Amino acid sequence: MTVPSLASGAVRRAASVVSAIAVAAVLALGTAASAQAAPVLGATASRPAENRPAADPTPSPTPTPLSGTVDATLAPVGEGVVASGDPLNAWVSVQNGTADTLAKANVTLQLGSAPITTRSALSSWLKTTTAASGFASVAKGTINPVASGATGQSLLIVSADNKALKSRKPGVYPLQAVAATSAGNLVSTSVMIVPDAAQQSTDVGVIVPITAPGIQTGLLTPEQLTALTAPTGDLTARVNAVDGTDAILAIDPAIVASIRVLGSSAPTSARDWLRHLMSLPNTRFALQFGDADTAAQITANGSLLEPTSLQAYLNADNFQTPQEQRPTPPPGATTSASPSPTATPGGVQLPDLHALLDIGPARANVFWPFSGTASGTTVKTLGALGDTATPAETIVSSAQTGSVDATVPAEARTNGRGMLVFDSSISEQLTVAAQDGTEATQGAPLTAATAQLQLAGASAAGASLLTVIDRTQTLTESGLRAAILAVTKAPSVRAAVLSDYDSSTAASRAIKATVKDGRRVTAVTALELGEQQLIRFATILTDPTVLTGTERAQIMQLIGGGWIGVDAWQNALRDHAAATQTTLKSVGILPLNTVNIAGTGATLRFWVRNDLPWPVHVNLTAATDDPRFEVPAKTAVTGTASSNTRVELPMHAKVTNGQTTLTLQLRSPTGVAIGEAQTVQVSMHADWEMAGIVILGIIVVVLLVAGAGRMVFSRRRAKKQEAEEIAAAQAAIDAQDAADQDAPASDTDVEKPAEMKDDA
Secondary structure: OOOOHHHHHHHHHHHHHHHHHHHHHHHHHHHHOOOOOOOOOOOOOOOOHHHOOOOOOOOOOOOOOOOOOEEEEEEEHHHHEOOOOOOEEEEEEEEEOOOOOEOOEEEEEEEOOOOEOOHHHHHHHHOOOOOOOOOEEEEEEEEOOEOOOOEEEEEEEEOOOOHHHHOOOOEEEEEEEEEEEOOEEEEEEEEEEEOOOOOOOEEEEEEEEEOOOOOOOOOOOHHHHHHHOOOOOHHHHHHHHHOOOOOEEEEOHHHHHHHHOOHHHOOHHHHHHHHHHHHOOOOEEEOOHHHEOHHHHHHHHOOOOOOOOOHHHOOHHHHOOOOOOOOOOOOOOOEOOOOOOEEOOOOOEEOOHHHHHOOOEOOOOEEOOOOOOOOHHHHHHHHOOOOOOOOOEEEEEHHHHOOOOOOOOOEEEEOOEEEEEEOHHHHHHHHHHHOOOOHHHHHHHHHHHHHHHHHHHHHOOOOOEEEEOOOOOOOOHHHHHHHHHHHHOOOOEEEOOHHHOOOOOOOEOOOOOOOOOHHHHHHHHHHHHHHHHHHHHHHHOOOOHHHHHHHHHHHHHHOEHHHOOOOOHHHHHHHHHHHHHHHHOOEEEOOOOOEEEOOOEEEEEEEEEEOOOOOEEEEEEEEEOOOOEEOOOEEEEEEOOOEEEEEEEEEEEOOOEEEEEEEEEEEOOOOOEEEEEEEEEEEEEHHHHHHHHHHHHHHHHHHHHHHHHHHHHHHHHHHHHHHHHHHHHHHHHHHHHHHHHOOOOOOOOOOOOHHHHHHO
């Protein structure tokens, strides 16, 4: 619904008056202090750079080098919109990029009398750097001395009663500021917009990317999430900026997946951020995982990559409690929510891939290639991914249609496929403003965008228009919100949502890519070749997705929008390629030494190395270069995780003596070679075995003979010792008998027993 011009004018008058009063108070305080002690009002109010997570650690930021020039910027307040009865307020800033201090400067604001009627004339005017003649001077001010590397500002206020201001009818009028500095006269151009209440309203949407910086890992780490979702984090700034607006959200599903895979262990700030995002009523669509480069993928292989599995990132211990509640989709909305989660052996419910990537009620089959990269082939290929219920729409820049300043309807077709064409000139100005968190300077691009939008609406003939805040990692919350509102609250504009666009019956329009970066296509090709190697290698795992799923996620992150314009991208690609080779070499046979075997058969022992954190299943294949030597052709091996596993291989020879080269190779259950083949020289000596037997027999005989001789000797010695002992005992007895016979008879007559008497 169109906002009545009277209400719009009242709002803008109130905003202008409040702004003017606040600024006047600041200036009054600043005038009392010296120029050196006064705060620099034009300093960028963005969050500290150290809080922005990057792909790799970076050193502390260094001071911005001096440009060597002095520049002026004219930034009207309120996007330059001045309704009947409103004042005109404008900031004039001077940026001193020289090593010298600029002296106090006098500033004059001048307003043209003839309106600008075409977008090309507007673009030319905004690029003008020399003062135009015939302009009415409407305000004057001063800028205090500006130190080297600093910025000075002055707010110029034009009363609503100003004769030149009051005489301007609806239209876009040229505005210029002339600053007389010690470096010379500086000219900055802008415009003043007098809205036309009779102008037909135009449906205009603005797309805002919810993306993260480029990373090498498949998902954001808890530490990165903590920084991004902190009160001053980039993701927090984006969600806060779009809250309460009609912005169309383009969401990278890898961000929400990074939070969901952590379950209850996710940082509190990240869970709060996710709940905030899911509760927003804004229409939305999903970017590719990691905001991957769609045009480069199609150029490289004619299709798009998709995440395959994120199960390797899940820990059942983090899913013992219920997860965040998702809002109920509004009637008619679609959602990427998936089938019910899968259960682990312990009974814990783990979210599946669809649930991890769910961004809420979203429109399917919307694709946003990087600005200027899509070709007709790109649109045709992406268009084939749609269906009857939800035809595919590819978002492209109007600059690709041939004219930068021409107004192009958002809904168009090429090669029979649907497109959503965004206005490149307006979007460029909005993106610049979204990166600037300071009102004193962001007014310049916002006014330019609003003026372009005003002229585009007048020539759109009722067609819908589309704008975008392009991909960048330096958005500020205040700048982004101001850029969104500059579109959705502009005069004669009705904020459009995603469901308002339908290109099924739109006119055909030819497009061509305006940005061609062969490096990205080359990168996609190289990454996919490495992935194919890993897919074959991963067949040694019980669940190959623990390796292939993370690899696919990393690839899509490496070709994501977060790496646009980042110098470290090539280093990240090299690091990933090196990591891939390390993984491919993580399983193999330990180096072998020459083996000597005495005999015609033996059991050989080898070791299989596994550096992976999971058990592997491989087959050890063996082959000799001499058919007279026999070994098992294949031996199944289960390698323990992160350890070496011993393998025994029996070998037999059909010859008494010989030498052979044994070639060993690990292969996956599907026959893929794993690691490098190893060779070992094996020598067999059967005569060594016979010689050993003979020698052993001799030793045994010698031992037996020696034992028998020792036994005979021992027995002889025992008999001799026994005889000697008997002889000695007999001699003792004989000596005792002799002694008894020589003894005299006793005087005492001893009576003998009767039997002895008889014998006597």
